[in-house]
Amino acid sequence: MLTQIKLFCPRLVVILYTIGAVAIASATPAASQSQIAQVKTVSGQVTVERGGAQTSPKPGDLLFEKDTIVTGPDGAIGITFIDNTVMSAGPNSEISLAQFKFDSSNFNGSMLTELRKGTLSVVSGDIARSSPGAMKVRTPAATLGVRGTRFVAEATGVQ
Secondary structure (H helix, E strand, O other): OHHHHHHHHHHHHHHHHHHHHHHHHHHOHHHOOOEEEEEEEEEOOEEEEEOOEEEOOOOOOEEEOOOEEEEOOOOEEEEEEOOOOEEEEOOOOEEEEEEEEEEOOOOEEEEEEEEEEEEEEEEOOHHHHHOOOOEEEEOOOOEEEEOOOEEEEEEOOOO
16 A cells, blocks of 8 residues: 555656646746737726737736737727837727737847727837838728837727
């Protein structure tokens, strides 16, 4: 009986360790992605949709490629990207961080943000300055190529 317990305990430890490692890896969005932005301000109702799950962001939270930000009727969010682009979304907005690539050693990269509805205010960062046209904002009606500037876009969600 004692021999059976001695054989069972190490196996149990391995099984529990494996289950824990799988749970941690599946709960960490950064396991397969790198951070592209950070939440700076949040007011009212705001959610971030990532991989089928929804969270309520708070200042300091990280954002990743393919995240979707949705603001409610009283919602607003301000985010800063790793290339120093600053975006703010107003009430009743839906924004997808569709594509983001950035090399901090030479400031080259590309960025595609989809403004599905609502308002978006942007102060472009290093990507637009070093690679004019590499930053784009797509709306239901048009795609804007950004060449290093500040702008505000609005989309009604209807094409």
